[in-house]
Amino acid sequence: MKEGGSVRGLSRRGLVGAGAAVGALQVTAPYLLSARGEQPVRIGMIDPLTGVYATLAVSEVEGAKLAVAEINKAGGVLGRELQLLVEDSANDVGTGVQKARKLIDRDKVDVIFADVNSAIAYAISQVTNEKKVFHIVCGGHTDPITGKDCKWNVFRVCNTTTMDAAAITDTLVKTYGKKWFFITPDYAYGHSVQAAFVKRLTAHGGTYTGDLLPLGTADYSASLIKAKAYGPQVLINTMGGLDQINSLKQFVQFGLQKDMAVGGSLYELQIIQAVPKEAQIGWWTMEWWWNQPNLPEVARFVAAIRAATGKPAAARHWFGYLSVHAVKLAAERAKSLAGPAMARALEDLRLPPEVALQPGEIYFRAGDHQLMSNVFVGEAHPPEGDPANVFTVHEMVPGPTAAGTVADTGCHMAYPA
Amino acid sequence: MLRSATTPVLSRQRLGLAVLWLVLILVPFWVPFVGGYTQLAGRALVLGLAAMALNFLLGFTGVMSFGHAAWFGLGAYGTGLMLRYVTSSTLLATVAGVLLGGVLGTLLGRLLVRRRGVYFAMITIAFGQIFFYIAYRWNSLTGGDDGLRGFQRQPIGFGRFLLDIQGNDIALYYYLLFVFAICVGLMGLLLGSPFGRTLIAIRENERRARFLGIDVERQIWLSFSLSCFFCSAAGALYALLNNFADPMTLHYTLSGEIVIMAVMGGMRSFWGPLLGAAVFVVLQDYVSSMTVNWMSFIGLLFVLVVLFAPRGLLGVLQRETPR
Numbered sequence: 001m002k003e004g005g006s007v008r009g010l011s012r013r014g015l016v017g018a019g020a021a022v023g024a025l026q027v028t029a030p031y032l033l034s035a036r037g038e039q040p041v042r043i044g045m046i047d048p049l050t051g052v053y054a055t056l057a058v059s060e061v062e063g064a065k066l067a068v069a070e071i072n073k074a075g076g077v078l079g080r081e082l083q084l085l086v087e088d089s090a091n092d093v094g095t096g097v098q099k100a101r102k103l104i105d106r107d108k109v110d111v112i113f114a115d116v117n118s119a120i121a122y123a124i125s126q127v128t129n130e131k132k133v134f135h136i137v138c139g140g141h142t143d144p145i146t147g148k149d150c151k152w153n154v155f156r157v158c159n160t161t162t163m164d165a166a167a168i169t170d171t172l173v174k175t176y177g178k179k180w181f182f183i184t185p186d187y188a189y190g191h192s193v194q195a196a197f198v199k200r201l202t203a204h205g206g207t208y209t210g211d212l213l214p215l216g217t218a219d220y221s222a223s224l225i226k227a228k229a230y231g232p233q234v235l236i237n238t239m240g241g242l243d244q245i246n247s248l249k250q251f252v253q254f255g256l257q258k259d260m261a262v263g264g265s266l267y268e269l270q271i272i273q274a275v276p277k278e279a280q281i282g283w284w285t286m287e288w289w290w291n292q293p294n295l296p297e298v299a300r301f302v303a304a305i306r307a308a309t310g311k312p313a314a315a316r317h318w319f320g321y322l323s324v325h326a327v328k329l330a331a332e333r334a335k336s337l338a339g340p341a342m343a344r345a346l347e348d349l350r351l352p353p354e355v356a357l358q359p360g361e362i363y364f365r366a367g368d369h370q371l372m373s374n375v376f377v378g379e380a381h382p383p384e385g386d387p388a389n390v391f392t393v394h395e396m397v398p399g400p401t402a403a404g405t406v407a408d409t410g411c412h413m414a415y416p417a
Numbered sequence: 418m419l420r421s422a423t424t425p426v427l428s429r430q431r432l433g434l435a436v437l438w439l440v441l442i443l444v445p446f447w448v449p450f451v452g453g454y455t456q457l458a459g460r461a462l463v464l465g466l467a468a469m470a471l472n473f474l475l476g477f478t479g480v481m482s483f484g485h486a487a488w489f490g491l492g493a494y495g496t497g498l499m500l501r502y503v504t505s506s507t508l509l510a511t512v513a514g515v516l517l518g519g520v521l522g523t524l525l526g527r528l529l530v531r532r533r534g535v536y537f538a539m540i541t542i543a544f545g546q547i548f549f550y551i552a553y554r555w556n557s558l559t560g561g562d563d564g565l566r567g568f569q570r571q572p573i574g575f576g577r578f579l580l581d582i583q584g585n586d587i588a589l590y591y592y593l594l595f596v597f598a599i600c601v602g603l604m605g606l607l608l609g610s611p612f613g614r615t616l617i618a619i620r621e622n623e624r625r626a627r628f629l630g631i632d633v634e635r636q637i638w639l640s641f642s643l644s645c646f647f648c649s650a651a652g653a654l655y656a657l658l659n660n661f662a663d664p665m666t667l668h669y670t671l672s673g674e675i676v677i678m679a680v681m682g683g684m685r686s687f688w689g690p691l692l693g694a695a696v697f698v699v700l701q702d703y704v705s706s707m708t709v710n711w712m713s714f715i716g717l718l719f720v721l722v723v724l725f726a727p728r729g730l731l732g733v734l735q736r737e738t739p740r
Contacts, residue, residue: 049709088705093564093663094655095701098460102702105586106454119563123661126566142563186554187562214553215562 040081044103046114051091063320096120118142138319146370148410163402164265165196167375177233182210248279269314286376288315312388367406372399461698468678468690470647476684479620484545490667491518492652497662501568514653522645549667564663683729
């Protein structure tokens with residue numbers, strides 16, 4: 001075409017020649033053309049890259065990027081290149097919803113990933129459901145997303161709050177006692193995680209009180225004084241992100257660790273590493289843990305994350321990584337990128353070990369689209385040897401045991417006609 | 418600025434107005450070609466209305482409110498709650514949102530008309546935060562920090578004709594533009610009337626206005642109330658645009674953003690805040706896709722405008738026009 005000069009100067013001879021050349025290329029190198037000629041498969045990832053969840057969100061994006069690079073190296077999805085478009089939700093619902101519409105309407109993405117913040121994940125799921133776009137919630141924990149408000153197009157990788165709480169409550173009651181105090185963030189995640197703990201605790205005949213605190217609280221002294229006065233055996237801390245760091249730092253400054261045990265559901269690797277030594281204590285759950293000596297594929301993943309980012313692999317890396325691979329598995333099983341076809345294809349699909357990265361059968365349950373992965377229950381401690389070795393896994397609770405039945409979640413999955 | 422004594426300027430202004438409305442009306446047709454999308458234009462329009470409402474008070478009465486997100490958010494919640502619990506009529510819900518924010522603003526406005534300057538600003542922040550915490554804590558009604566969900570804007574029927582603002586983005590944009598036009602038209606009429614003249618008199622020299630026999634407190638109260646009504650209208654539209662209302666629409670950070678839009682666009686001019694809002698929204702949308710430090714860019718632009726163009730971006734564009 002170049003010889004023809006500008007478009008206006010394109011001669012008939014030039015056009016025929018170009019047509020012949022394209023035709024010849026089809027015969028000689030068909031793979032090259034089909035891979036380059038088609039639109040790439042696009043994933044739109046919305047995460048709070050600024051705000052209190054920034055560290056966690058960045059890890060999810062890093063994990064997803066690693067998976068995208070691997071998949072493209074191995075030939076893409078359905079023979080097409082995979083593209084990841086990342087948008088900042090700024091931890092604000094309105095911005096998140098706007099970004100979802102931008103990605104779907106303007107950038108024509110095939111899949112949406114969103115969001116670490118449960119409220120934003122939820123709000124965006126309204127948009128994706130309306131537009132019939134396949135949606136994976138990588139890291140928002142509130143129960144209704146795969147519970148009473150479950151949607152046919154929405155799958156979730158991270159655990160529900162109920163799964164995390166249920167997996168550890170029995171251990172805490174057995175080890176420390178049944179009188180508990182809660183420090184809980186005052187929004188959807190906090191409410192549902194506390195409710196899950198309380199349900200299990202009262203089943204054991206326990207008693208409790210606690211404080212609900214707004215996101216972004218800097219001063220925890222009032223709540224900690226209240227906790228000391230109540231004299232619980234366990235202080236359950238379910239704050240997230242920077243809030244968790246601040247609250248645990250102050251817990252140690254008050255010297256409360258001598259009076260009561262501390263524990264909770266989530267205490268993510270990035271956060272354990274960010275707190276002072278004295279706060280690296282207590283019983284927690286991990287949704288995935290990097291130190292699984294018997295599994296070579298886990299070691300390979302950990303090394304790849306280390307090579308790409310210089311950081312130890314955290315659960316959030318795995319969320320992003322698994323989400324991208326789930327898109328590939330679903331698309332190739334369905335041989336389509338249409339939302340309903342991909343959703344059907346992913347249901348109950350057993351994930352291969354190099355994606356599951358843990359023992360046992362790992363799959364998205366058809367009834368509620370929740371990933372059935374192990375909950376890693378254990379104890380946090382200051383680094384031993386490797387700086388990322390801050391947690392010892394004592395027990396792996398299988399997903400279905402922690403999650404209960406689909407009927408318990410309250411989900412009624414309805415596909416569009 | 419609104420009216421000018423000489424006819425050539427007047428006709429030039431008319432021409433400018435005609436071009437502006439043409440641009441606004443044709444948004445769905447040109448926006449995709451410059452890499453935008455209709456939802457973005459809708460957001461700019463809604464925030465532009467909020468900034469213009471603030472400017473009614475800030476630019477034309479000379480009183481600074483730092484809590485306008487309160488009325489914006491109340492408009493959003495009023496509309497959302499109405500759609501969720503009471504009615505499926507989008508028009509009725511919009512009116513309910515406007516009334517909720519406007520009436521509460523009018524009532525509370527009575528308490529602050531004697532305050533000036535920083536005291537006025539502080540009290541408006543306080544009012545805003547009151548409503549923020551009510552929405553944040555009242556989980557059963559407002560959904561708390563999760564926001565109010567479970568409502569959808571509904572198609573609007575006029576007899577046999579149905580405007581599908583639910584599924585059609587372009588129809589939604591025209592509904593937003595329709596409400597925007599009503600509000601802006603009213604605002605223009607008010608500012609052109611003798612009432613508007615008294616507001617500008619107060620802005621220019623409050624003591625002299627008082628000596629002239631103008632009831633300054635009453636005029637400021639009226640101006641504040643009207644500004645609240647217009648701002649709630651913007652909030653009501655925001656709820657429809659997102660199908661969602663969340664506490665951050667009540668938060669003082671949004672109040673600050675509205676002030677930034679008004680000042681950046683030009684608070685001495687009628688249309689400046691709309692330009693400021695458009696620049697803010699578009700910049701946020703584009704830059705935040707490239708870098709997480711998008712706030713720095715908006716901050717930098719704001720600093721530059723304040724330092725070098727005190728009359729705002731529109732002031733720079735209009736430099737040659739005689740005043």
